[in-house]
Amino acid sequence: MTQRGTSEELRVAVIGTGRMGADHVRRIQQVISGARVTAVVDVDAERAKAVAAPVAGCAAYSDPAAAMAADDVDAVLVASPGPAHEAALLTAFEHDLPVLCEKPLTPDAASALRVLEAELGLGRRRVQVGFMRRYDAEYVKLKALLGTGQLGRPLMLHNRHRNVASPPGFTSAMLISDSVAHETDVTRWLLGHEITAVTVLRPRPSANAPDGIQDPQFVVFETDGGAVVDVEIFVNCGFGYQVQAEIVCERGTARIGEGHAMVTNMAGRWGGTIAQDFTDRFADAYDRELQAWVDATRQGEVTGPSVWDGYAAAAVCEAGVRALEEGGRVEVELVERPALYR
Amino acid sequence: MTQRGTSEELRVAVIGTGRMGADHVRRIQQVISGARVTAVVDVDAERAKAVAAPVAGCAAYSDPAAAMAADDVDAVLVASPGPAHEAALLTAFEHDLPVLCEKPLTPDAASALRVLEAELGLGRRRVQVGFMRRYDAEYVKLKALLGTGQLGRPLMLHNRHRNVASPPGFTSAMLISDSVAHETDVTRWLLGHEITAVTVLRPRPSANAPDGIQDPQFVVFETDGGAVVDVEIFVNCGFGYQVQAEIVCERGTARIGEGHAMVTNMAGRWGGTIAQDFTDRFADAYDRELQAWVDATRQGEVTGPSVWDGYAAAAVCEAGVRALEEGGRVEVELVERPALYR
Amino acid sequence: MTQRGTSEELRVAVIGTGRMGADHVRRIQQVISGARVTAVVDVDAERAKAVAAPVAGCAAYSDPAAAMAADDVDAVLVASPGPAHEAALLTAFEHDLPVLCEKPLTPDAASALRVLEAELGLGRRRVQVGFMRRYDAEYVKLKALLGTGQLGRPLMLHNRHRNVASPPGFTSAMLISDSVAHETDVTRWLLGHEITAVTVLRPRPSANAPDGIQDPQFVVFETDGGAVVDVEIFVNCGFGYQVQAEIVCERGTARIGEGHAMVTNMAGRWGGTIAQDFTDRFADAYDRELQAWVDATRQGEVTGPSVWDGYAAAAVCEAGVRALEEGGRVEVELVERPALYR
């Protein structure tokens, strides 16, 4: 692929159409800007066809290599099961295609190292791995705060990772390799350290864990920067999905993931920041508003606040200004509401 | 415009290229899916050209009517100053174009009523008004909770609306017509009531308010559903931008806008919900991840988590599984980090 | 009464042995320091006797005047119904006794004014009125924060006052005279203003309010310092007892009563203070610990943490220090637990 102009849409092949893959197809088509899905791949050819059908200009494949060889594919999103990743990545390298690869990169260190060596052979990066916590607004804020140096150097990182219930077939080892895998990346990314040792403590398993499964586990990482990191992983906690992190630094701590904004402890005060502007507070609302309008309009529909709503607001504001200027209580008068707006 | 297929992109003319208009151009081009800007209009022709220049296939106009007459315009976004809205809307009606019109619909009730009558004349809705709080995640949750009936019927609604400082030229009346205008819509939309009377109380003005400006104000609405609504509007509060609402119903209350999730009071408990799934907790992160990948790839770049990150995670997880299975502390071994990944 | 040395205990007559009076007897005898109850008065002589019986050296009366004439009474606590307060206060004045008078001082302004004139005739204050919110830790913090001037001058005060359900016989007027009475004092005490006007708005009554009762009400005070104060009073809210206040000042706001510490909004940050010392964080725990020890010891009992607990802590700490110094995991060894400590 040659360097593309930014006004051209990226044509993506999505490999794997399970829960994650199908969701990424939806995301590319309906949520984000600048890309569209032109190929969908699944070993189950019927499934690939079903996912491709509603997407204009999208072909269905059962062979990843065939999709990657297609003329209308600029980039690859790998969402197939972990054991299939290595082959898909190496094929993408052959076609010099950029890849977004869902986590894990591959199921073990040896295969990951083979991929790494292959990419090194290309002499440039082609792969972004799907560690999506780096894109979570709260983790991003935590990383940014660390970057300011206000808290001093990080010393400890406490993590909680809880799921309502583990899916069938989930093993004790998968608490580490599937779940804590996220915290390995969070640790490395937030701290900028490599992990040098791991210890796993085994609390008495919960009665709600499937028979024979060691759940919860308490994992301790040591890092080459001298930090100690603990992870509570509890995949049958029953009450909800929670991902929390508290970084403890020399001059304060910061905590995320508790259902509200980042909370810091510094210099005698706990708390968070207050937005300074509506573009900060309501950025997402503006995005959703425009998307809703575009989506409805493309369907030939009009939804959302109506002219009646605009008129009523104007009438109330007029009454309000009179109440301000003249004092007392001012009644609001509206014309009768037309049927169109009921 | 005839009914469009959903796979065709919506071609939008943006009228007005001030702060809001320019931001909407960016949003359509870079954030949301399914639309692109094909026309930009400003009375200042140079400004229109500057905004249009980086957008492929986008023309600049100084006359809204000319833009709306263009072949490649399917819809209009009106972001010009309020006094220009009426004319723009009526022109859009002539071209039968759907419109997203920034608030206010028009500056007063009489002109709003004229627009309403014109739309009634078309016999169908063409206009969505830009009351964007209806698209804010917290307001949406509050509305949804009210819809469940768990809280019983609404009796009161307390609002806080605070800005750091008012812009030059902001008058006492504009606290109502520009700021509380949002709460008029929030009140009507959340409660499903019309506002029947307004009272404005005048606390002693803050020393930080510009000379002669009545700031803060305390506004009370009464509604045809028997609710009492209060709004604290304080546009020179100094400390931040805050928009908060607490609905008080027969069996409980719910509060939003305090920097964290919706908090309810019900049956002896205060608190909020816990996500049940990662697709709920991390939906935005997935969106941002894919957008980041698409944006970088379109620039010919690779950013985000690398193969090295994937390899390191695999190595740590392998050590972790061994620590789990064998007990004790297991050291993590990594190959030397290649320069490509530094 | 002549000036007393601080080492002598105050001998108190408690007038009225309903819910509040009986609770105050318990409080004086078992919770606070430096006082004891020597007289208990109730028009129901049997009730007075029942309350006096377990209190050593406490006599029962049915006539307040007789109790106040007793030699062993230094001070009076008036907890009888409001209409009986005026007579009790005037009698206390005749005996020159200091009085703690439960709210309301008297049921109306005319009788309160008579009491005021009688105390003026004494030429010195004898009465403390039972507005106990002035002694609540959170209100005290809010008052102290206002005193520092950090927030600037107060402009508005928002109050919420919610009860689960109103008692039988509670009238619409009592929402004001019994419940909002507290907020009248909070307003005057926090702001240091007198209230100059009152407006009461009537939301649609809750379906859970007794028939014919206007509940909730929304009350607005104006003050001679130019503040606007609102009070939501809702005595059949169903979900709990909540008393909240948010003061809005020129440079920030502060909020109390939400089940956690005072939260402020100032200069781009929300949050609260962190204790700096264990004597701050655990002051109440130390008080309770000593009271528990004294109470048990007076009963000839030993409760609380035992020597076994002390021994176990010592053994764990020894193992911990070894683990710190030698690295790795150190097992804790304990002797067998004696039956005495099981």
Place this chain on the structure above:
Amino acid sequence: MTQRGTSEELRVAVIGTGRMGADHVRRIQQVISGARVTAVVDVDAERAKAVAAPVAGCAAYSDPAAAMAADDVDAVLVASPGPAHEAALLTAFEHDLPVLCEKPLTPDAASALRVLEAELGLGRRRVQVGFMRRYDAEYVKLKALLGTGQLGRPLMLHNRHRNVASPPGFTSAMLISDSVAHETDVTRWLLGHEITAVTVLRPRPSANAPDGIQDPQFVVFETDGGAVVDVEIFVNCGFGYQVQAEIVCERGTARIGEGHAMVTNMAGRWGGTIAQDFTDRFADAYDRELQAWVDATRQGEVTGPSVWDGYAAAAVCEAGVRALEEGGRVEVELVERPALYR
């Protein structure tokens, strides 16, 4: 000592008049009910005299045994340095006196075991150890919640223990033996388990820790009930004093110590309880109110809310009731404020 009637005050000898001892003297004399200090002991005779002087009927001693032999001593509070505890406890046993002994019971397990054996020789408990967290309102709530069984069995306990700065002479080992000592008791008391093994991890020391001090430390306990307990101990965190605990059970978690009430995670919701009654919400305020009144009255003073405050409340409520009944705004009229109440 024979069994005492509950109406007699407990006469306490306080051994040690350092920070803790002097504070306990104040507490017994001025805060709690049912006890007074009749003896104060310190090896520094001048210091003992200075502490005893303002306490009526309190003698000063430099020898603990002499104080314990006094006729007017019913009980002993040991607040001397740890190494002096063993001798004081054994002497108290000789006199058959009940003892409240500040933590640590003794400085090491061997001496603690000797005390334990001596008390066993008495055949009944005489000692309460000063683990005061068992009396902290939040820990008490956490213990009570565990007792209900709602959360299921405990699996993990996460603790944070942070001090602003360590005092001079504080060693690495003292982070365990002085600070984590509290968490050893919290663990044993909350869980009802004995601790069976300890591991201590050493993060890179903070730059703010005194030279050579290993601070922070990350301590892991294992218990005979199969729980895993971690303690972050950080005695030079700089920003405040924080003691937090989160218990993780089979069906939910509960957290205390974050500056607000206990917060639970259960069944899809986070949050806390709402008081149901003013006696719950304002119990402490009532205690403080009465103590303030007693203290002032014993000084011959009257403080707190005045008759003027009572009168003003009555006048506002009267106006409020009229505003409720008649509608509109009602002005409040007050007589001129007398000088006595200014």
